[in-house]
Amino acid sequence: MIDPRAERAVYQQLADLLRGLIASGQVKPGALLPSSKTLEQTHGVSRETVRRALAVLRGEGLVVTEGGYGTRVVQQQTRQHVRVPRSAQIVCRMPTDAERVDLGIELGEVVPVVTIHVGAQTRGPYRADMFDFTTA
Template sequence: MIRPGTGRALYHQLADLLRAEITSGQIKAGALLPYEGRLAQEHDVSLPTVRRAIQVLRTEGLVVTERGYGTRVVEQQQRQRIRVPRAARIIVRMPTDAERALLGVEPGAVVPVVEIRVGAKLRGPYRADLVELSTA
């Protein structure tokens, strides 16, 4: 439930609710989210609030919006677990155009890359949305 006056922006609260429905499987991969007007009415918020919440989910890679079609939940890909030695430096940055092509990051998508440096040795880049870093 969205609660005004809690100190947390309404669009963040709506994004949290939709994210929970997506990650729990209540809204399945491939399914369309309800249209913006319906979400605004159901949650008693404005259209700009709904649009900002959907933008948050797009940035997180949970949904894609196709003009004239709607906003669809994407299939979540399995994360690759990467062991990182204690002395490593982890660098997170935006990819170059060549790295976007290599890693399959669509133009305009906000997907950082991760590099792991151990001394002079470089590992990566990896898509940040598809890796899990671990020291264990």
Template sequence: MINHAAERAVYRQIADELRDRIQSGQLGPGDELPSVRHLAQEYGVGTDTIQRTMDVLKVEGLIGTVRGYPAWVVEEKDRARVSVPRGAEFIARMPTDAERQELGIEPGIVVPIVVVMVGGRQRGKYAADRTRFTFS
């Protein structure tokens, strides 16, 4: 339920609810989300608020949008499994242009990279949206 008096912005609260629907499977890959107008009515907010909500979910890689069409739930990307030793440290940051090229991250796409450090030494750099880490 949306709390208009809460510290957390309303558009983020709505994003939380829609994210829960997606992650629970209530909305699956390929399913269309209700229209911006429908969601605005459902939550009692303006369409600008819902548009901000959609922007959050799109940046998170949960939905796709094309102007003039309903937003849809995207299929989760396959992730490479990388085994790291216990005690490894992870540093998340935005990539440099050279790292974008090296890791195949398209310009304009917002994807942090994860730098794995073991014993103070760098062990690898990975695009966060396509990597699943496990401990060896």
């Protein structure tokens, strides 16, 4: 239930609600989310609120929006684990154009990359949406 008087912004509440439907499996990978109009009417929110909520979910890599078609739930990738030495410096940044090509990051996709620096050695870049990092 969305509460316009709550401290949390309405668009964040809507994003939380949709995220929960995705996480619980009620909306399966590949399925379309309800239309923006349906979300507006169902939850009593504005078009801008729906747009902002969907932008949050796109930024998290949970959905993709196809112009004129709708917003679809993305099949989540299995995340790989990388062990990082305690003395390492971990840097998170946006990819260069060459890294986008090498890592298969589409133009317009917001996916940071991570590099690990241990002394003079550099490992990566890793797609931040596909890896978990833990200390050794």
